[in-house]
Structure formats: C-alpha cells, structure tokens
Amino acid sequence: MGNPIFVEKNTPERLEYPTGSMRTTRRHGDANNHPIQTLMERQPVDTDELEEMIIRQLQPRSFSLLFGQERQEEDSMETAMGRLRRQLRQSTARLAEQVTLTHRNSSIEARDRLEMDRMFRRVRQERRNENMLFQSAIYRWNMRDRQESDIDISRNEALERLYERQRQRGVDPRFEIP
Numbered sequence: 001m002g003n004p005i006f007v008e009k010n011t012p013e014r015l016e017y018p019t020g021s022m023r024t025t026r027r028h029g030d031a032n033n034h035p036i037q038t039l040m041e042r043q044p045v046d047t048d049e050l051e052e053m054i055i056r057q058l059q060p061r062s063f064s065l066l067f068g069q070e071r072q073e074e075d076s077m078e079t080a081m082g083r084l085r086r087q088l089r090q091s092t093a094r095l096a097e098q099v100t101l102t103h104r105n106s107s108i109e110a111r112d113r114l115e116m117d118r119m120f121r122r123v124r125q126e127r128r129n130e131n132m133l134f135q136s137a138i139y140r141w142n143m144r145d146r147q148e149s150d151i152d153i154s155r156n157e158a159l160e161r162l163y164e165r166q167r168q169r170g171v172d173p174r175f176e177i178p
Contacts, residue, residue, distance in 0.1 A: 054092075
C-alpha cells in the first residue's frame with residue numbers, strides 16, 4: 001500500500017497511492033486553521049473583512065442553492081450579489097455581536113476568577129496570621145510555664161536548704177510546723 005498523497009487543502013480530493021489505484025475520496029484540512037475561524041477570534045471582529053472572505057469562498061453554483069433555481073434564472077448576477085451581500089452583512093453583524101458578547105462574558109469570568117483569587121489569598125493570609133498568633137500564644141504560654149517551673153525549682157531548692165539547716169540543728173523538719 002503506501003502513504004496517501006494529498007493534493008490540495010480544504011478540497012475534496014482522491015487519495016492517490018503510489019501504485020496508482022484510487023482507494024477512496026476524502027476531505028482534508030484543519031478546521032481550526034480556517035481563515036474565517038482565525039478572523040472570528042480577533043477582537044473586535046472586522047465585519048467587512050469577514051464579508052469579503054465569505055464571498056470569496058462562495059462559488060457561483062452556491063447562488064442556486066441559496067436563492068433557488070427559479071430565482072437564479074430571473075435575477076442577474078449583480079442583484080444576487082447585492083442580496084447576498086445584504087444577507088451576509090446582517091449575519092456577520094449578528095455573528096460579531098455574538099462574538100462580542102462571548103468576549104464580554106469571558107472578561108467577566110476572568111474578573112470573577114481574579115476576585116476569587118484575591119479572596120482566597122486574603123483567607124490564606126488571615127489563616128497564616130491566626131496560625132502565627134496561635135503559635136506566639138503557645139510560645140508565651142510555654143515561656144510562662146518555664147518561668148513558673150524555674151520559680152518552683154528555686155522554691156524547692158530554698159526549702160531543701162532550709163530542711164538541711166534544720167537537720168544540722170537536729171530538728172526533724174517533717175514534724176515541725178513552719
């Protein structure tokens with residue numbers, strides 16, 4: 001078999017194999033890179049350029065599909081082009097309005113996302129502050145406990161020295177009322 005050879009982009013063509021046998025017909029092209037698609041992604045949308053691009057892509061056989069066979073026979077090419085331009089102008093205006101609304105909605109969504117980010121940052125900062133306050137309270141509490149335990153140790157040492165002096169004098173400190 002072999003690899004298919006594509007002749008032209010965006011047109012129906014035959015897949016030709018090196019052996020020369022025609023296997024099937026197929027449409028080839030990337031819809032994402034279509035010129036009208038790229039034009040619609042621009043902000044703001046240029047309706048005149050969009051009109052011209054759509055008219056360039058239409059072929060004369062399309063007029064019979066758009067207006068019906070009998071209308072095509074009685075109208076001249078100029079009237080058909082005028083009617084087509086009018087319809088195209090209306091549809092591109094609607095399309096541009098839709099794209100603008102979509103763009104506006106996406107900017108509103110972006111603004112909402114920014115506001116949510118700010119809110120989350122604020123909440124995170126508040127939690128960080130609360131955590132720091134909690135840690136400092138624990139630190140102060142531990143320091144107070146250490147100081148109290150130091151006081152207790154010094155009190156115990158003082159009592160032990162007192163008891164030792166009393167023992168040296170021969171008095172049992174357990175039975176003496178201070």
